[in-house]
Amino acid sequence: MGITIDTVATDLVSVSEWGNARISVFTSDxxxxxxxxxxxxxxxxxxxxxxxxxxxxxxxxxxDYGSS
Known part of the structure; x- marks a missing residue:
């Protein structure tokens, strides 16, 4: 799992979900x-x-592991 914060524009937190094959986005709260x-x-x-x-x-x- 990876986590990053968009400090350029929104301060939203994005999380890569290895087991669910998706990206989830949250507020900083x-x-x-x-x-x-x-x-x-x-x-x-x-x-x-x-x-x-x-x-x-x-x-x-x-x-993305396994993709090109």
């Missing part, structure tokens, strides 16, 4: 906002997301 992704090999799908980070421009980057 822990309130659930949304989740996205599902298991699979199509666009928007994940196999096992384990690393997550925002770049300097605020784009979310996700490492």
């Amino acid at each position: 822990g309130v659930f906002i949304r989740r996205f992704g599902e298991e699979g090999s199509n666009i928007g799908h994940f196999y096992a997301p384990y690393g997550i980070a925002f770049d300097k421009d605020g784009f979310l980057c996700i490492c």
Whole structure:
């Protein structure tokens, strides 16, 4: 599992969920906002997301084990 905070724009916390093949987003107080992704090999799908980070421009980057 990876955790990152968008300090550029929103202060939202994003969590990569290896076992659920998705990304969940929360406020800095822990309130659930949304989740996205599902298991699979199509666009928007994940196999096992384990690393997550925002770049300097605020784009979310996700490492997904088993994907290319």
